[in-house]
Amino acid sequence: xxxxxxxxxxxxxxxxxxxxxxxxxxxxxxxxxxxxxxxxxxxxxxxxxxxxxxxxxxxxxxxxxxxxxxxxxxxxxxxxxxxxxxxxxxxxxxxxxxxxxxxxxxxxxxxxxxxxxxxxxxxxxxxxxxxxxxxxxxxxxxxxxxxxxxxxxxxxxxxxxxxxxxxxxxxxxxxxxxxxxxxxxxxxxxxxxxxxxxxxxxxxxxxxxxxxxxxxxxxxxxxxxxxxxxxxxxxxxxxxxxxxxxxxxxxxxxxxxxxxxxxxxxxxxxxxxxxxxxxxxxxxxxxxxxxxxxxxxxxxxxxxxxxxxxxxxxxxxxxxxxxxxxxxxxxxxxxxxxxxxxxxxxxxxxxxxxxxxxxxxxxxxxxxxxxxxxxx
Amino acid sequence: xxxxxxxxxxxxxxxxxxxxxxxxxxxxxxxxxxxxxxxxxxxxxxxxxxxxxxxxxxxxxxxxxxxxxxxxxxxxxxxxxxxxxxxxxxxxxxxxxxxxxxxxxxxxxxxxxxxxxxxxxxxxxxxxxxxxxxxxxxxxxxxxxxxxxxxxxxxxxxxxxxxxxxxxxxxxxxxxxxxxxxxxxxxxxxxxxxxxxxxxxxxxxxxxxxxxxxxxxxxxxxxxxxxxxxxxxxxxxxxxxxxxxxxxxxxxxxxxxxxxxxxxxxxxxxxxxxxxxxxxxxxxxxxx
Numbered sequence: 001x002x003x004x005x006x007x008x009x010x011x012x013x014x015x016x017x018x019x020x021x022x023x024x025x026x027x028x029x030x031x032x033x034x035x036x037x038x039x040x041x042x043x044x045x046x047x048x049x050x051x052x053x054x055x056x057x058x059x060x061x062x063x064x065x066x067x068x069x070x071x072x073x074x075x076x077x078x079x080x081x082x083x084x085x086x087x088x089x090x091x092x093x094x095x096x097x098x099x100x101x102x103x104x105x106x107x108x109x110x111x112x113x114x115x116x117x118x119x120x121x122x123x124x125x126x127x128x129x130x131x132x133x134x135x136x137x138x139x140x141x142x143x144x145x146x147x148x149x150x151x152x153x154x155x156x157x158x159x160x161x162x163x164x165x166x167x168x169x170x171x172x173x174x175x176x177x178x179x180x181x182x183x184x185x186x187x188x189x190x191x192x193x194x195x196x197x198x199x200x201x202x203x204x205x206x207x208x209x210x211x212x213x214x215x216x217x218x219x220x221x222x223x224x225x226x227x228x229x230x231x232x233x234x235x236x237x238x239x240x241x242x243x244x245x246x247x248x249x250x251x252x253x254x255x256x257x258x259x260x261x262x263x264x265x266x267x268x269x270x271x272x273x274x275x276x277x278x279x280x281x282x283x284x285x286x287x288x289x290x291x292x293x294x295x296x297x298x299x300x301x302x303x304x305x306x307x308x309x310x311x312x313x314x315x316x317x318x319x320x321x322x323x324x325x326x327x328x329x330x331x332x333x334x335x336x337x338x339x340x341x342x343x344x345x346x347x348x349x350x351x352x353x354x355x356x357x358x359x360x361x362x363x364x365x366x367x368x369x370x371x372x373x374x375x376x
Numbered sequence: 377x378x379x380x381x382x383x384x385x386x387x388x389x390x391x392x393x394x395x396x397x398x399x400x401x402x403x404x405x406x407x408x409x410x411x412x413x414x415x416x417x418x419x420x421x422x423x424x425x426x427x428x429x430x431x432x433x434x435x436x437x438x439x440x441x442x443x444x445x446x447x448x449x450x451x452x453x454x455x456x457x458x459x460x461x462x463x464x465x466x467x468x469x470x471x472x473x474x475x476x477x478x479x480x481x482x483x484x485x486x487x488x489x490x491x492x493x494x495x496x497x498x499x500x501x502x503x504x505x506x507x508x509x510x511x512x513x514x515x516x517x518x519x520x521x522x523x524x525x526x527x528x529x530x531x532x533x534x535x536x537x538x539x540x541x542x543x544x545x546x547x548x549x550x551x552x553x554x555x556x557x558x559x560x561x562x563x564x565x566x567x568x569x570x571x572x573x574x575x576x577x578x579x580x581x582x583x584x585x586x587x588x589x590x591x592x593x594x595x596x597x598x599x600x601x602x603x604x605x606x607x608x609x610x611x612x613x614x615x616x617x618x619x620x621x622x623x624x625x626x627x628x629x630x631x632x633x634x635x636x637x638x639x640x641x642x643x644x645x646x647x648x649x650x651x652x653x654x655x656x657x658x659x660x661x662x663x664x
Contacts, residue, residue: 009447009449009450009451009454010449010454013451013454013455075415075419076417078415079415079416079417081415082385082386082387082390082414082415082416083381083382083385083386083387084387085387085388085389086389190412191412192412192414193393193412194412195410195411195412195413195585196410196585197410197512198511198512198513198516199513330510330511330512330513334512339415339419339420340420340583342419342420343419343420343421343422343424343583344419344420344421344500344583345421346419346421346422347419347420347421347422347500350421350422350444350445350451350452350481351444351445351447351450351451351452352445353445353446353627353642354445354446354482354483354545354561354562354563354625354642355445355482355544355545355546355561355563356544357563357609357625357626357627357628357642358544358545358561358563358564358565358609359544359545360628361544361609361610362538362540362542362543362544365540365610366538366539366540366542
């Protein structure tokens with residue numbers, strides 16, 4: 001009678017958990033966490049981003065334990081995160097200070113500071129490479145040595161990235177083509193410590209989007225592009241991947257502003273996207289003109305599709321429109337979280353004996369034409 | 377990473393925040409208090425709201441009981457019991473009377489509860505008006521204005537379509553003449569147990585990030601119409617094959633050999649106690 005047998009359920013569950021370990025180890029191979037961290041870089045990035053916790057070692061452990069399932073690994077990270085006291089908020093990061101490893105623009109061919117392709121799958125052919133079947137630690141090391149030698153020789157290849165690149169959007173701003181937005185310095189709400197209420201603030205929306213499930217954010221961003229939105233073609237003004245420094249103010253001087261007063265706690269790699277969307281604005285006297293609005297996307301690690309899709313959804317949600325689900329903040333924000341979506345879907349596998357019995361009672365009564373609600 | 381987890385898993389700051397939301401919920405019976413629900417080591421939809429309530433309340437002297445759809449040994453109950461046990465070391469029990477803290481998925485125990493006990497119910501969908509209104513911002517206003525025409529409209533439409541109220545479990549209730557509340561998917565059979573309960577009843581929805589409460593001795597009335605009174609599931613004429621009990625909520629089972637339908641108490645700890653106390657001899661060969 002299934003898995004709610006009156007007795008013995010606990011034993012069956014123990015055995016099931018053991019079986020899971022067996023499945024992980026049955027090839028008699030154990031995956032080294034360092035190999036996970038080194039070789040599954042983009043999976044680690046995705047898991048840290050959706051898990052909302054930046055720690056490559058912990059994420060690699062989660063990926064190993066989850067046998068590579070992103071939803072399970074994210075789940076592990078989020079649960080671990082719930083046990084950590086949160087003591088500080090970092091200072092605002094100005095992303096011009098990013099040590100950029102990649103930086104491209106789709107708006108202008110020539111941008112101040114130049115286009116920097118960095119590392120990307122974008123320019124590869126997706127053809128399986130059988131040579132990787134033979135690759136081992138030694139051949140990997142040899143390739144690396146050759147590449148570094150060449151880099152030293154030319155001076156053109158940097159492994160460190162570039163500092164302080166100006167923002168592409170500043171050009172459009174100076175020309176008055178960007179929609180003017182009043183500066184908003186109100187402190188962001190922390191969605192992990194305060195409940196989300198509607199209508200939401202932009203800080204809340206950005207937090208939920210950045211930790212959204214990659215597939216869900218991509219799908220909804222795609223939908224907005226394809227026609228579940230007012231069919232405007234956004235353009236990526238700038239996409240950057242690089243490292244930014246995290247600075248924390250000393251507790252006794254939490255309002256300090258000078259560089260010297262802050263503690264440097266480390267750096268994180270992020271992907272940042274600023275896209276522009278053309279909008280029609282009224283210019284008075286029945287005239288209208290075209291202007292540009294900003295959509296902002298950012299996430300931990302390298303995940304460009306997600307960051308671009310996030311920038312589209314950010315702009316969508318800035319312009320609520322009941323006609324399109326992608327412009328409905330409750331529809332978007334409440335359904336893109338990996339832990340929430342996968343959790344609630346998976347709960348359908350739990351026993352529903354009580355509730356189904358109750359439904360059955362209603363179903364049978366309605367079929368019998370019996371009307372227990374009628375006065376007797 | 378290698379360090380052990382905190383007592384009761386969550387950090388103290390989180391627990392305090394959950395308790396504050398709980399106190400507010402008790403002060404406003406039936407009102408859904410939003411809280412910043414934490415991610416838990418069990419899945420959303422598997423009782424994370426209830427679990428957070430339990431972990432924020434549990435102390436070293438507590439005795440815990442966990443039920444999943446009536447059973448102490450079902451997957452969800454085992455999961456939660458193991459986690460709370462491993463992170464707190466509190467004693468667990470299957471005896472309803474021994475427990476100080478009872479977390480339950482979709483049942484209220486058959487035996488009556490006492491004022492020194494707290495029941496924590498797991499809630500998938502805390503919003504009783506969600507069927508008529510998908511938007512949270514709107515349902516919040518409807519509650520504020522005590523506009524419950526939608527809740528009655530759902531019942532009315534069911535009567536028009538099916539000739540009867542067709543809510544299975546989770547039949548909405550009016551709490552102390554003020555808030556309409558989703559009692560969580562307990563069967564209608566358990567709704568009357570909410571009314572003037574001696575035990576404090578807390579309801580936690582982790583995914584939907586809400587906590588609400590039915591404090592002791594609160595009036596709880598299941599929604600109905602004067603000419604269509606509320607009715608619980610029809611359990612008449614059924615007896616438990618194991619313990620012989622009647623007038624309890626039953627699981628419906630099929631005999632592997634004969635193919636005939638038979639019934640067992642859904643509340644397994646009640647069943648075991650009733651069987652021990654009564655002289656009923658189970659049908660030979662069909663003892664489960």
